[in-house]
Amino acid sequence: MIAYTAKRVASAVFLVFVVSLLSFFLTRLVPGDPARTILGVSAPAQQVAEKRTELGLDENVFVAYAQWLGHAVTGSLGSSWFTGQDVASSIASRLPVTLSIALVATVVAGVIGTALGLLAAVRRGFVDRLLQPISIGGFAIPNFIVAIVLLGVFAIHLRALPATGYTDLTVDPAGWARSITLPVVALAVGAIAAVAQQMRNAAIFVLQQDYVRSLRGRGLRGSTLYLKHVLRNSAPVALTVLSLQFIGLLSGAVIIENVFALPGIAALTVSASTQRDEPVIQGAVVTVVVVVVLVNLLIDLAYAWLNPKVRTS
Numbered sequence: 534m535i536a537y538t539a540k541r542v543a544s545a546v547f548l549v550f551v552v553s554l555l556s557f558f559l560t561r562l563v564p565g566d567p568a569r570t571i572l573g574v575s576a577p578a579q580q581v582a583e584k585r586t587e588l589g590l591d592e593n594v595f596v597a598y599a600q601w602l603g604h605a606v607t608g609s610l611g612s613s614w615f616t617g618q619d620v621a622s623s624i625a626s627r628l629p630v631t632l633s634i635a636l637v638a639t640v641v642a643g644v645i646g647t648a649l650g651l652l653a654a655v656r657r658g659f660v661d662r663l664l665q666p667i668s669i670g671g672f673a674i675p676n677f678i679v680a681i682v683l684l685g686v687f688a689i690h691l692r693a694l695p696a697t698g699y700t701d702l703t704v705d706p707a708g709w710a711r712s713i714t715l716p717v718v719a720l721a722v723g724a725i726a727a728v729a730q731q732m733r734n735a736a737i738f739v740l741q742q743d744y745v746r747s748l749r750g751r752g753l754r755g756s757t758l759y760l761k762h763v764l765r766n767s768a769p770v771a772l773t774v775l776s777l778q779f780i781g782l783l784s785g786a787v788i789i790e791n792v793f794a795l796p797g798i799a800a801l802t803v804s805a806s807t808q809r810d811e812p813v814i815q816g817a818v819v820t821v822v823v824v825v826v827l828v829n830l831l832i833d834l835a836y837a838w839l840n841p842k843v844r845t846s
Contacts, residue, residue, distance in 0.1 A: 650732025671726025
């Protein structure tokens with residue numbers, strides 16, 4: 534297990550390095566001049582040239598990346614070209630918002646999707662038939678449509694939950710839960726459908742295996758059979774789907790944060806992209822990649838714990 538973990542950690546570090554390199558170079562290839570954007574179209578050419586030198590845009594791109602990487606490994610991501618704010622501080626203040634809705638939505642999707650999929654596989658019949666249209670609906674309906682419907686019903690009509698804003702968990706846990714409920718539900722609907730469908734298929738396959746029939750023949754029934762044997766052997770499929778869904782949930786957070794006016798990292802990245810604020814874009818991209826890599830690393834380790842054969846691959 535130690536060797537497997539070391540390999541996964543090394544792969545994760547390499548992936549973060551590659552993504553940071555690609556994002557840095559691709560950002561530099563975007564047309565336009567950030568110095569001109571900052572100073573305005575009427576700024577003199579000499580002033581623009583001085584600004585480019587100040588921002589490091591005249592440096593060799595490889596040298597610029599090496600300098601950025603050297604600072605990044607120490608936790609310094611530079612300052613915004615437009616606001617002058619420290620990028621690491623800006624991200625640190627916004628990351629909890631995005632992580633709150635994405636991680637909670639992932640947990641909700643994992644728990645509910647697994648339960649629905651296992652229930653459909655065990656009961657079959659009406660429950661199984663009911664799951665199919667629910668899954669198709671979850672796949673087909675965009676999360677921003679779900680968000681708008683939830684906003685209209687629960688925030689505007691019923692006034693049961695806040696329509697916009699975010700409450701910090703450390704300040705008011707109850708208020709935090711209320712502020713993320715609608716965004717989490719809007720994000721989780723599609724993920725629940727995906728996990729439930731895959732879990733259902735995996736559980737049906739496991740239930741048809743000879744060892745499960747043997748366990749039934751020996752009189753093993755109920756929760757012991759389904760939770761200890763069927764769920765354990767079906768869970769790796771659900772974990773794989775869940776890891777992919779987490780990436781999709783982070784992407785979906787861009788729209789959801791705008792719908793509910795949440796001050797998350799997704800909104801910060803979109804704003805920086807429109808201005809071509811390279812330090813903010815680079816810092817946000819790398820931060821999100823690190824989060825995704827860490828979550829997938831944990832899922833890989835959980836997968837290896839559930840299925841020891843994976844450790845030898």
